[in-house]
Amino acid sequence: MGYHRRVERKYTLVDVRPNPQATDLAGLAGRLLSELRARRPLVQNITNYVSMDIAANALLAIGAAPAMVHAPEETPQFTPIAGALVVNIGTLSAATAKAMQIAVDVAHKVGTPWLLDPVAVGPMDFRNGVVLDLMKARPAILRGNASEIIAVARLAGLTQTKATPRGTDSTNTTSEAQLFCIELARHFGCTVVATGEVDVATDGQQVVRLANGSPLMTKVTALGCSLSSVMGGFLAIAPTPLEAAIAALAVYGVAGDMAAETARHPGSFRVAFIDTLDAITPADITGRLKVIA
Numbered sequence: 220m221g222y223h224r225r226v227e228r229k230y231t232l233v234d235v236r237p238n239p240q241a242t243d244l245a246g247l248a249g250r251l252l253s254e255l256r257a258r259r260p261l262v263q264n265i266t267n268y269v270s271m272d273i274a275a276n277a278l279l280a281i282g283a284a285p286a287m288v289h290a291p292e293e294t295p296q297f298t299p300i301a302g303a304l305v306v307n308i309g310t311l312s313a314a315t316a317k318a319m320q321i322a323v324d325v326a327h328k329v330g331t332p333w334l335l336d337p338v339a340v341g342p343m344d345f346r347n348g349v350v351l352d353l354m355k356a357r358p359a360i361l362r363g364n365a366s367e368i369i370a371v372a373r374l375a376g377l378t379q380t381k382a383t384p385r386g387t388d389s390t391n392t393t394s395e396a397q398l399f400c401i402e403l404a405r406h407f408g409c410t411v412v413a414t415g416e417v418d419v420a421t422d423g424q425q426v427v428r429l430a431n432g433s434p435l436m437t438k439v440t441a442l443g444c445s446l447s448s449v450m451g452g453f454l455a456i457a458p459t460p461l462e463a464a465i466a467a468l469a470v471y472g473v474a475g476d477m478a479a480e481t482a483r484h485p486g487s488f489r490v491a492f493i494d495t496l497d498a499i500t501p502a503d504i505t506g507r508l509k510v511i512a
């Protein structure tokens with residue numbers, strides 16, 4: 220029996236089914252990890268300068284094939300052959316915004332699934348307008364930290380709540396963002412992921428909350444951006460965007476737990492984390508996944 224919550228005026232009742240069992244989710248993540256490694260999906264990333272290297276290396280380590288192709292002259296030919304497209308507005312400019320819009324319009328037209336990471340959305344009008352324009356091309360997944368997700372919900376007119384981001388970081392929690400995830404998922408017809416100490420993923424019906432990961436992951440720049448790229452790898456091979464999001468969060472969070480057992484500081488953690496993305500197995504996920512009911 221699902222449980223119901225009253226959400227803001229638009230949806231009188233939200234049918235939020237309780238979490239599937241941890242074993243179901245761990246099994247799903249393990250199967251999709253094996254499939255990703257077998258298929259090595261090509262993932263196009265139009266991303267920020269800060270994350271280029273680590274996002275590409277995170278994709279390589281997990282078993283996918285990154286391509287940081289962003290020129291408007293090339294995306295019409297590249298996006299159709301990519302397994303998924305990841306768009307990340309971290310170091311946005313008018314030129315990159317134009318390239319992103321061309322790529323997402325092509326993706327929408329040819330059916331290449333794509334993910335938006337709305338880095339630092341909220342305080343700046345230019346990137347807020349770009350986010351709203353990009354959302355019109357219907358991403359399969361919207362992945363941000365809690366403040367970014369609340370900011371997109373406000374931009375979409377779903378709430379008056381003002382997020383409190385600090386640059387590219389969040390000061391909000393995913394508990395504050397969870398209902399906005401559900402409303403955004405229903406409003407845009409996509410899967411929405413808010414990450415933080417607890418990660419939340421929803422397609423507007425089912426809500427999954429995972430509690431893996433280490434605080435050290437917030438001390439290495441662009442690990443959220445790299446999560447979005449890795450999530451793009453799962454999006455290329457998973458049956459649904461929600462399953463892709465769950466698998467990426469499970470693999471990434473468990474890898475964070477494992478890396479934090481050997482590295483205590485950011486520099487060594489960055490190395491240990493990329494190594495763990497390469498080494499992690501389905502058994503590691505089954506043994507360590509933390510699902511919050």
Ligand SMILES: Nc1ncnc2c1ncn2[C@@H]1O[C@H](COP(=O)(O)OP(=O)(O)O)[C@@H](O)[C@H]1O
Nearest residue numbers: 364414415416418432433434436437442443444
């Ligand atoms: N306090 C925390 N404890 C454990 N894991 C965390 C914590 N904060 C973030 N993470 C993890 O770090 C990764 C990046 O998330 P986040 O920092 O929310 O994104 P961003 O870097 O885009 O702000 C996610 O896998 C998330 O689960």
Ligand SMILES: Cc1ncsc1CCOP(=O)(O)O
Nearest residue numbers: 267269309387441442443444
């Ligand atoms: C510091 C910074 N500035 C613009 S993009 C970026 C990286 C943000 O990475 P993440 O969203 O993973 O924290």
Ligand SMILES: [Mg+2]
Nearest residue numbers: 338364443444
């Ligand atoms: Mg981010």
